[in-house]
Amino acid sequence: MRRWSYIFQEAGNGLVRNLWMTVAVVLSVTVSLALFGASVLLRQQIEKATDDWVGKIEVSVYLCDDSNCPAITEDQQDQLREELEANPLVDEVFYESKEAAYANFLEYYADLETMAQNVGPDTLPASFRIKLVDPNDAAALRAQYEARPGVEQIVDQQEVIEQFLNLASTVRWAALAIAAIQMLAATVLVANTVRVAAVARRDQTQIMKLVGASNWYVRLPFILEGTLAGLAGAVVAWALLAFSVPYLLDTLQDSLPFVPFLTNAQVLGVWPWLVVPGLAITSISSTVALWGFLDV
Amino acid sequence: MISFEHVTKTYKTGRSDEVVALKDVTIEVDRGEFVFVVGPSGSGKSTFMKLLTREIRPDRGDIHVAGKDLNTLRSWKLPALRRDIGYVFQDFKLLTNKSVYENVAFALEVIGMPASVIDARVPEVLELVDLTAKADAKPHELSGGQQQRVSIARAFVNQPPILLCDEPTGNLDPQTSIGIMKLLDRINRTNTTVVMATHDQHIVDSMRKRVIELSHGVVVRDQARGVYGYAN
Numbered sequence: 001m002r003r004w005s006y007i008f009q010e011a012g013n014g015l016v017r018n019l020w021m022t023v024a025v026v027l028s029v030t031v032s033l034a035l036f037g038a039s040v041l042l043r044q045q046i047e048k049a050t051d052d053w054v055g056k057i058e059v060s061v062y063l064c065d066d067s068n069c070p071a072i073t074e075d076q077q078d079q080l081r082e083e084l085e086a087n088p089l090v091d092e093v094f095y096e097s098k099e100a101a102y103a104n105f106l107e108y109y110a111d112l113e114t115m116a117q118n119v120g121p122d123t124l125p126a127s128f129r130i131k132l133v134d135p136n137d138a139a140a141l142r143a144q145y146e147a148r149p150g151v152e153q154i155v156d157q158q159e160v161i162e163q164f165l166n167l168a169s170t171v172r173w174a175a176l177a178i179a180a181i182q183m184l185a186a187t188v189l190v191a192n193t194v195r196v197a198a199v200a201r202r203d204q205t206q207i208m209k210l211v212g213a214s215n216w217y218v219r220l221p222f223i224l225e226g227t228l229a230g231l232a233g234a235v236v237a238w239a240l241l242a243f244s245v246p247y248l249l250d251t252l253q254d255s256l257p258f259v260p261f262l263t264n265a266q267v268l269g270v271w272p273w274l275v276v277p278g279l280a281i282t283s284i285s286s287t288v289a290l291w292g293f294l295d296v
Numbered sequence: 297m298i299s300f301e302h303v304t305k306t307y308k309t310g311r312s313d314e315v316v317a318l319k320d321v322t323i324e325v326d327r328g329e330f331v332f333v334v335g336p337s338g339s340g341k342s343t344f345m346k347l348l349t350r351e352i353r354p355d356r357g358d359i360h361v362a363g364k365d366l367n368t369l370r371s372w373k374l375p376a377l378r379r380d381i382g383y384v385f386q387d388f389k390l391l392t393n394k395s396v397y398e399n400v401a402f403a404l405e406v407i408g409m410p411a412s413v414i415d416a417r418v419p420e421v422l423e424l425v426d427l428t429a430k431a432d433a434k435p436h437e438l439s440g441g442q443q444q445r446v447s448i449a450r451a452f453v454n455q456p457p458i459l460l461c462d463e464p465t466g467n468l469d470p471q472t473s474i475g476i477m478k479l480l481d482r483i484n485r486t487n488t489t490v491v492m493a494t495h496d497q498h499i500v501d502s503m504r505k506r507v508i509e510l511s512h513g514v515v516v517r518d519q520a521r522g523v524y525g526y527a528n
Binding site: 006203204206207208209210211212213214215217218 | 349372374375376377378379383389391402403405406407408450451454
């Protein structure tokens with residue numbers, strides 16, 4: 001008990017004695033871990049949205065209504081429907097009338113008045129919404145039906161989603177790269193701080209070694225000093241994410257009501273991704289900084 | 297307790313230049329002996345002391361201290377060696393932010409002694425060095441002689457079988473030095489081996505203990521109940 005109280009007390013004293021250095025270490029660990037945590041959350045968000053979308057992905061077969069091509073006849077429409085239903089690639093077929101399309105549109109874009117004003121009940125085409133057995137077969141389906149009379153356009157939602165996912169993944173890699181650079185800076189800063197602390201208390205460690213204190217007893221306070229700063233950085237980074245991310249997601253949810261966003265509990269659950277790397281990096285960096293330096 | 301057998305230590309001072317600090321030194325010190333190690337600066341006294349605590353290692357020869365072969369001693373066992381040796385410095389090396397009591401207790405705390413042992417041993421050793429009244433004083437409030445007695449208390453509080461003193465009176469006036477020597481003599485009578493490196497002729501002459509004289513890394517004299525002598 002007494003040993004640990006000594007070790008923690010020494011580490012705490014060191015942090016206070018070197019207050020501004022400690023602040024610099026904590027801030028730099030905070031920035032890198034917050035970025036890292038953000039990229040972890042972004043990845044979880046992408047996975048969550050993708051899981052949700054994969055089940056709902058549809059291929060829309062828009063039908064001609066005289067605006068761009070001659071309107072589809074009832075016979076053509078019935079035949080198209082029968083063929084689609086018989087197609088082995090197709091799981092399910094729904095018909096969305098012009099009225100239904102308009103109603104859905106109004107529901108999605110309820111708060112965007114200018115868009116609603118430019119779209120009338122007649123603007124949007126009717127369509128067949130097709131769920132595929134395998135969403136990757138969209139191109140094959142399109143090739144089969146694109147040239148059919150009465151078919152205006154076939155849109156694969158997966159392409160739209162993929163564009164979005166590509167963008168999200170670029171953002172994520174950028175965040176990871178900056179986090180890595182910042183983490184490197186934090187590592188060097190921790191190592192330097194720990195060394196400065198060890199030099200400042202050289203008289204004490206010299207006595208400890210001569211009276212026969214074990215290597216770890218001499219070193220642990222300094223290593224702990226770096227590690228505590230790392231833990232503090234992780235906690236601050238977690239607090240930053242816990243406050244800002246739910247707020248950001250709330251704002252996004254308003255404009256993207258159909259996207260499933262991470263829940264608050266899921267955001268808070270990012271803490272192991274902050275604490276584990278935070279502790280690992282600062283403890284390794286402190287240990288390496290003292291390598292051979294405080295040897296008996 | 298301490299044995300050197302044909303120990304040689306050289307320092308490299310340049311690419312091909314070497315200084316021989318100790319040359320084929322063989323010394324035997326028994327338990328409970330009091331030994332002065334004398335000789336001018338550069339004679340090898342410091343090297344001798346550093347070899348004993350294995351701060352440095354010899355080029356050749358065997359060193360045994362407190363039953364341990366220092367050539368084969370694993371580095372993780374060094375703390376055990378250091379616990380068998382109390383070390384007293386010329387410049388005291390007290391921690392300025394700690395009181396007399398805390399400085400002495402520190403030596404036991406950092407080797408993981410339980411509080412009950414610390415609470416018993418520290419007042420005892422402060423009594424021995426006659427500093428009970430100054431237990432709460434900080435080092436800067438003490439005279440040089442008092443500070444050296446704190447340093448001795450710290451070295452001896454763990455009751456090591458060996459006490460190494462590196463010029464312990466080097467910073468003290470003759471009157472104060474006599475007090476320190478009386479203290480070391482008292483410790484020696486508890487069957488503690490005392491090895492003291494010194495320049496102080498008066499002290500060596502007045503104590504009449506064993507004297508080992510080094511010159512250019514060689515033992516030129518090893519005399520029971522000796523005197524300082526080399527200046528003459």
